[in-house]
Amino acid sequence: MVGIAHAAGPAAGAGAAGGFASFIPLILIFVVFYFLLIRPQQKQAKQHQAFLNDLKKGNKVMTKGGIHGEITGLSDTVIRLEIAKDVVIKVSRDAIAGPLVKNTGAPAKKAKKPAGG
Template sequence: MTGIAYAAEGAAGGGAAGGLASFIPLILIFVVFYFLLIRPQQKQAKQHQAFLNDLKKGQKVITKGGILGEITGMTDGILTLEIADNIRIKVARDAIAGSQAGQEAKSEADGKEKKAKSSGS
């Protein structure tokens, strides 16, 4: 009878080490997700927040809705954008997606890629 008790005790001791080993893949998956997804997203959010804090009058921006305009007025949370001659709209500061110059450079690069692909075919 005591032999069974010793056998059960040995199995429990080995099971604890086996339980820890089963968590190692989960820990590795979390580490990979952190470095591939979470950390870059936090870095991008921090850069966008810095961009929003550095907005100035006269800067050309694009909203998340795709409206292009020039900043003509600013308060803490509201920007006034001139989208055409004497046409102004008010938008929340958080509605700004980025700089219009950055979007134009990106679209020019995309246009050059498409042109190169079409001339190469």
């Protein structure tokens, strides 16, 4: 019994420093997650919000559901979207995923490798 109590005595003084040292890896993991996950997500959310605020009549957009159309009317929360001739739907402003980028169908140019390697 005396051996167990004696062994716990000197280690108790170093326990405070050892306890903080055990949190250092946890703190480092949080810092890595912040810079790799949280910060880029916040930056992307700000860009999307700025895009939504800059929407204008005539912009061609795509909804999160995959519907492509042209904006014919705007309000604070609702957008009127013309998806075909004389076919207009109302969608929430938050449902807009991004601008409609037309694909030209032309294949991407490949970089030519020099002959002879």
